[in-house]
Amino acid sequence: MNIPDWIDTTNVETNLVVANTPNFIVRRIREDKAPHLLSQNFSAEQLLKMYVEASAKKPDNLRELVTPYLLLSALWLKTDIKYLRDAIVFSPHPQYKWLRAFAQILIDTFRATTVVRVGPHVLDNSVFVKSGSAVNYTSIDLSRQ
């Protein structure tokens, strides 16, 4: 199963192409929206299954090349490190040259997190009730000073 088309991987692709070290790509992917969207929309089991399929296959394009990195990053955002540890058991295709080092950095920097979904903020009209602070002002005519 591929990652959905609506997840934009363009920036991650560019960053992977210019990366000289796995550390660089770890930081850039963490700053991107894509792993967060994957983590929010798929369970850890689904992400792991997608990772196993994607990393075993020779990538045919840049989107496929970045997919396993994104999936590992999405697993890193989950609360349980078990799935990340399970992922590194599988041998990736050699074209994913930094995948093992990448996974190790994620495991080394894993922190259990809890994601809380916060609903949209609804504006309360009472905010706009005059407080009086801007009502009792004095007008100064500078031309008469």
Add this chain to the structure above:
Amino acid sequence: MIVKIRGNLSTETRLGNLIDNYFDRSDLVPGTLMRCESLKAQYPREDHRRGVPSTSYNCHGLSFASRRTGISDPTVVRSILQEDDYVKVDRARLLTGDTVIYVDDQGDIVHSGIVVEILQLGGAKVVSKWGDCHEVIHSLSECPYPNTVKEFYRVCK
């Protein structure tokens, strides 16, 4: 003759410690070339050298291994600097041939290159390789490695 597609070279520092390295001579993933071309448009004032993108070496491979292989572990680059008699130099004393490394806010070396021209007002031109893309002769900060501190080194013995 056996042709190695991927592998590493036997190389070590002057103190005899192995330099972890990796080269990959396989074909590029389709789309890489197009992405490298878009970088040329993004940095139009820099001198994008002829030559195709390559996964056989990276910037550190250019700076520290004569373009023969890739070095991707920042701690290995630090070891080379320490064990191969590199000395840190001030920017004001910079000379062509010196090595520049780009250090991010976490202290990791994310890029390196070799100074090829000293400009007025403390500027310099550097030749470096941008990941899997081609080599570029660029101004110190005109490259896709933002928010980095530049450190300069010279081999003195």
